[in-house]
Amino acid sequence: MHSRKLLMSPVLTALILYLAIYPLPARSSTSQENNSTQNQNKAAETGKPASSGQAKEPASDIKSAPTDEGQLATVNNAKIPSYSKVYVAPIPGGFENYIIAGLRNKKVPLTVVIDRSKADYEISGVSDSEKAGWAKMLFIGSQNSNEQASIKISDLKTGAVIFGYSVHKTNSVRGKQSAGEACAKHIKQIVLE
Amino acid sequence: MSYKGKVLSVLLLLFVAAVSTALAGEKNAPPSQKIPKGAKVFVAPIAGGYDNYLKDAIAKKKVPVEIVANRDQADYEITGTAESQKASTAKKVILGNWHSREEASIALSNIKSSEVVWAYSVHEEASTHGKKSSAEACAKHLKEAIENQ
Numbered sequence: 001m002h003s004r005k006l007l008m009s010p011v012l013t014a015l016i017l018y019l020a021i022y023p024l025p026a027r028s029s030t031s032q033e034n035n036s037t038q039n040q041n042k043a044a045e046t047g048k049p050a051s052s053g054q055a056k057e058p059a060s061d062i063k064s065a066p067t068d069e070g071q072l073a074t075v076n077n078a079k080i081p082s083y084s085k086v087y088v089a090p091i092p093g094g095f096e097n098y099i100i101a102g103l104r105n106k107k108v109p110l111t112v113v114i115d116r117s118k119a120d121y122e123i124s125g126v127s128d129s130e131k132a133g134w135a136k137m138l139f140i141g142s143q144n145s146n147e148q149a150s151i152k153i154s155d156l157k158t159g160a161v162i163f164g165y166s167v168h169k170t171n172s173v174r175g176k177q178s179a180g181e182a183c184a185k186h187i188k189q190i191v192l193e
Numbered sequence: 194m195s196y197k198g199k200v201l202s203v204l205l206l207l208f209v210a211a212v213s214t215a216l217a218g219e220k221n222a223p224p225s226q227k228i229p230k231g232a233k234v235f236v237a238p239i240a241g242g243y244d245n246y247l248k249d250a251i252a253k254k255k256v257p258v259e260i261v262a263n264r265d266q267a268d269y270e271i272t273g274t275a276e277s278q279k280a281s282t283a284k285k286v287i288l289g290n291w292h293s294r295e296e297a298s299i300a301l302s303n304i305k306s307s308e309v310v311w312a313y314s315v316h317e318e319a320s321t322h323g324k325k326s327s328a329e330a331c332a333k334h335l336k337e338a339i340e341n342q
Contacts, residue, residue: 102314
């Protein structure tokens with residue numbers, strides 16, 4: 001009996017430590033995704049738009065669809081003509097460069113310009129990177145970072161937001177590069193080839 | 194309306210349609226992605242002095258471009274971002290890894306047309322030679338892009 005307790009105590013300690021160090025954003029994002037999915041399911045069942053405390057808000061044209069690692073939203077199935085001129089606005093941390101490289105790597109048929117006045121569309125967004133801490137290295141043995149980013153594409157002529165996408169990668173092997181390529185991959189879906 | 198008038202109006206309509214189609218085609222035409230050998234390239238300052246590593250790497254890898262110090266003299270411009278993270282004590286003790294983590298992303302744009310003609314990003318989780326390695330990776334791929342077009 002005493003030996004059993006002795007065996008259980010390190011296991012319990014490890015479990016508590018794991019729960020303490022497991023990245024909170026990852027847990028919260030998972031729960032958020034689940035919540036949104038539940039809301040969508042409820043909406044589908046009732047035939048009413050999913051509400052999150054804003055019942056009187058007018059129905060939005062944005063259609064969202066969960067993807068493998070993020071959330072994708074398009075307005076009225078909007079499409080971008082191929083080789084349209086796109087300006088990527090500066091994003092803190094230089095993430096715009098990773099998006100540009102991702103667009104090229106994923107062979108997205110768009111022309112990226114560095115002058116906003118020459119562009120038809122604008123990509124803007126935010127990104128965040130969380131480096132692996134000592135606890136993650138010790139208990140999970142992973143030195144990969146957690147990456148999250150959210151981008152939107154707006155039509156510069158009309159000012160309308162036509163596309164939105166957010167990505168969250170836990171243990172991103174290639175860091176920002178992976179997140180940038182995920183964004184590019186999903187932009188490609190709305191480009192007419 | 195007389196017969197000549199009708200013919201003229203139809204011809205005018207056809208001309209307008211042809212011109213508008215041509216303009217639309219021109220607008221969405223794929224950009225010329227070719228980077229000529231010997232092109233004059235200006236490397237814009239990058240945080241952490243990464244532009245210097247990039248210039249050295251371009252010279253070392255014998256990339257067929259000419260680096261200029263003044264943007265006004267250049268045909269193309271390299272802009273980008275770079276981030277370096279030295280190995281933490283935990284990384285050294287737990288993973289036994291002394292190497293730094295390098296991330297960089299660069300884009301080569303045509304100054305006249307403002308179009309980005311080439312872009313590349315690199316991520317090295319344990320870079321043996323730090324920024325030098327990632328800069329040389331960028332230069333190597335730029336050279337391939339110029340030579341394989």
